[in-house]
Amino acid sequence: MVGGRHRQLPLSGLTVIDVSTLFAGPLAAGILGDFGADVIKVEHPKGDPLRSYGPMCDEFSLAWKVVNRNKKSILLDLHEPGDRDAFLRLSGHADVVIENFRPGTLEKWGLGADVLTAHNPRLVLTRVTAFGQDGPYADRPGFGTLAEAMSGLAAMSGEADGPPLLPAFPLGDAVAGLNAACAVLMALRARDRLGNGQVADVSITESLLGLLGFQIAAFDKTGARPVRQGNRSANSAPRNVYRCSDGTWVAVSASARSVAERVMRLIGRAELIDEPWFAAGRLRARHHEVDRAVAEWIAERDRPSVIAAFRAAQAAVAPVYEFSDVLADPHFTERGSVIEVPDEDIGSVRMPGPAFRLSGTPGRVLSAGPRPGQHAKEVLSALGADRVEPRVQELTGD
Structure with a gap:
């Protein structure tokens, strides 16, 4: 230092x-x-x-x-x-x-x-x-x-x-x-x-x-080609950046099923957890209603409220920072x-x-x-x- x-x-x-x-x-x-x-x-x-x-x-x-x-x-x-x-x-x-x-x-x-x-x-x-x-x-x-x-x-x-x-x-x-x-x-x-x-x-x-090794291995063995899908993931959902009501953005990642379940309960869509496809991340990623539900819930709240709610639910969330935020962040x-x-x-x-x-x-x-x-x-x-x-x-x- x-x-x-x-x-x-x-x-x-x-x-x-x-x-x-x-x-x-x-x-x-x-x-x-x-x-x-x-x-x-x-x-x-x-x-x-x-x-x-x-x-x-x-x-x-x-x-x-x-x-x-x-x-x-x-x-x-x-x-x-x-x-x-x-x-x-x-x-x-x-x-x-x-x-x-x-x-x-x-x-x-x-x-x-x-x-x-x-x-x-x-x-x-x-x-x-x-x-x-x-x-x-x-x-x-x-x-x-x-x-x-x-x-x-x-x-x-x-x-x-x-x-x-x-x-x-x-x-x-x-x-x-x-x-x-x-x-x-x-x-x-x-x-x-x-x-x-x-x-x-x-x-x-x-x-x-x-x-990109596992992507190459997947193509070799299954012919699966990665597709462009913005900030979404082919292997888990919800995973994206979402706009809050105050115009700021947050990033959400729910790679683990347990985290995805917490997010669904938080946003009032617990019924999706019982769907047979919900258990596997790659299957959740194919059902865009998961991502849309999260986006709609976040869009109705400002960023401090979203982050506080996600943290209380022990669900992974982070603000999308500008460099001014990076330099001011207490951590x-x-x-x-x-x-x-x-x-x-x-x-x-x-x-x-x-x-x-x-x-x-x-x-x-x-x-x-x-x-x-x-x-x-x-x-x-x-x-x-x-x-x-x-x-x-x-x-x-x-």
């Missing part, structure tokens, strides 16, 4: 070089940084594309400030021999390199897996791409949007009479980032046991396929779910804290995303002044 007492962190002493851009790779490196890894962000001298992405505050990208928190920035152009040499030397002292170039790009620069691992046999090289390092689509340019489309996610999202729906945020990248961080930790554990590093090949598309405030991080460019910025809690070695966020090349002298001079190429000396100010 910012300003909190220093504690030994679980990844303290681990050095990670993040030479990836935009989301999936940087998110993975950010997770490692939250828990103590020393993360060195390698940017092109023209600046990382995330620096000009999304909402800005005083000309600074807030996406950059959040995704690249806890990192040190250096500037290297890997097209240049001197900078490539500096990168090779840095990787020789690192535990992890995370990259997301199109397959073959590092090899073209003379920095392929064979070169990096020969230079540092204990290195874990984590490669994040849309389609993976091999296969017919490996050399295609790709982003999370393409993975969201090709995984089947978009086809099953949206209203029944509408088009396929893409997520409103980089979901594919976020899931791949989590998988990449997990892959790094598994590879490091294997290194502890076996002595050598390895290459982790993380595909954004396969990361999403992993989430999130007490747990420190959103923290305020100091920043020399914009004063401070609120952002989510570490995504999970460790009782003995909790994560922390000490700084928002750095300025371009802010830590070049600190990082690169550690290689030794006599071993730094002229261009790197220029970047470090020596």
Whole structure:
């Protein structure tokens, strides 16, 4: 926690070089940084594309400030021999390199897996791409949007009479980032046991396929195709968002039969419980009168009344929040779910804290995303002044 007492962190002493851009790779490196890894962000001298992405505050990208928190920035152009040499030397002292170039790009620069691992046999090289390092689509340019489309996610999202729906945020990248961080930790554990590093090949598309596994299995064995049905579920009912009389919204989920029964009693439709189809969630989902009954009951009441009634009935309900609600919520405030991080460019910025809690070695966020090349002298001079190429000396100010 910012300003909190220093504690030994679980990844303290681990050095990670993040030479990836935009989301999936940087998110993975950010997770490692939250828990103590020393993360060195390698940017092109023209600046990382995330620096000009999304909402800005005083000309600074807030996406950059959040995704690249806890990192040190250096500037290297890997097209240049001197900078490539500096990168090779840095990787020789690192535990992890995370990259997301199109397959073959590092090899073209003379920095392929064979070169990096020969230079540092204990290195874990984590490669994040849309389609993976091999296969017919490996050399295609790709982003999370393409993975969201090709995984089947978009086809099953949206209203029944509408088009396929893409997520409103980089979901594919976020899931791949989590998988990449997990892959790094598994590879490091294997290194502890076996002595050598390895290459982790993380595909954004396969990361999403992993989430949709039981849907794929269902299609394979039964031919069942997921259908677009908005916020409803094919496996349980009631499950939807519902508009209250004051214009606000709530979300209701009754995956368990016992919860569905409580909801029906609450809204005065207990007779539906005795229907033979009510016992199975997938059958309840086919009977739209369940959903309509809940919607009609909620529409006659304001949100505080709805939430109070559902909680009294021990039925699952939640308000549909705007970000203003998130920042004001007492539960999130007490747990420190959103923290305020100091920043020399914009004063401070609120952002989510570490995504999970460790009782003995909790994560922390000490700084928002750095300025371009802010830590070049600190990082690169550690290689030794006599071993730094002229261009790197220029970047470090020596």
